[in-house]
Amino acid sequence: MEFAQKLLSNLFPSRCLFCQKTVNTLTVSGSSGNKNIDVCADCYKDLPHNSNCCIRCALPLAEDINNKVLCGRCLQKLPAFDYGYSLFRYEDDVIGLVHQLKFAEKISYARSIGEMLLTKIEREVLPEQGRPDCLLPVPLHRSRLRQRGFNQSMEISRIIAKKLEIPIDYDAVVRQRITVSQTGLNAQQRRKNIKDAFRVVVDNNYKHVLIIDDVVTTGSTVNELARILKKSKVERVGVLSIARAPVKG
Numbered sequence: 545m546e547f548a549q550k551l552l553s554n555l556f557p558s559r560c561l562f563c564q565k566t567v568n569t570l571t572v573s574g575s576s577g578n579k580n581i582d583v584c585a586d587c588y589k590d591l592p593h594n595s596n597c598c599i600r601c602a603l604p605l606a607e608d609i610n611n612k613v614l615c616g617r618c619l620q621k622l623p624a625f626d627y628g629y630s631l632f633r634y635e636d637d638v639i640g641l642v643h644q645l646k647f648a649e650k651i652s653y654a655r656s657i658g659e660m661l662l663t664k665i666e667r668e669v670l671p672e673q674g675r676p677d678c679l680l681p682v683p684l685h686r687s688r689l690r691q692r693g694f695n696q697s698m699e700i701s702r703i704i705a706k707k708l709e710i711p712i713d714y715d716a717v718v719r720q721r722i723t724v725s726q727t728g729l730n731a732q733q734r735r736k737n738i739k740d741a742f743r744v745v746v747d748n749n750y751k752h753v754l755i756i757d758d759v760v761t762t763g764s765t766v767n768e769l770a771r772i773l774k775k776s777k778v779e780r781v782g783v784l785s786i787a788r789a790p791v792k793g
Contacts, residue, residue, distance in 0.1 A: 750778050
């Protein structure tokens, strides 16, 4: 099997998702070597990593602000979830990467994204927050799932679940009503749009759930999901996303 994989790799080398150069094994600092990340070392280094952010919701902060503080929003009102991590800031090439996955049906991109998120989990989430009982991809309404054909958060979760042997629970929570796209809505409109959109249908007595999302903008969706999980007596809820949008203006 290993010989066959090496042969296929030589015959059909992977190419960087950004610059299209041939990609060898990308070893991300602080993790084991990841052979399935189709991003070259130079492009990975140049991506807008969310290294300076709020310690609660992962909102990007200015470079001159201490990295161990709460953002203004969290100081005013803490979110329903207990912690949040985002690998990148939602800008530059990361916007294109997410759009390719969601809207151009580049489902294969989920493998590389999942592997990159895996390094975040191994390096930060598990040591700091402990091991979750399950992964919960943000649910899509059944009509949108039929339209798109896949749930990008689910595809990313599969990579993480397989490597870390953490179960995915996609049946415990459903999106019980259709919501309009959150794109273009302000924070207040987003909260109203997503209010009571989710429902817990199976109580598996989880104590710690990790929500997996693609992009967290205002946090309304993951906050509402965390709220109904807490209402069903989940003690600890975390959020992990590909990217976190900075505050506009």
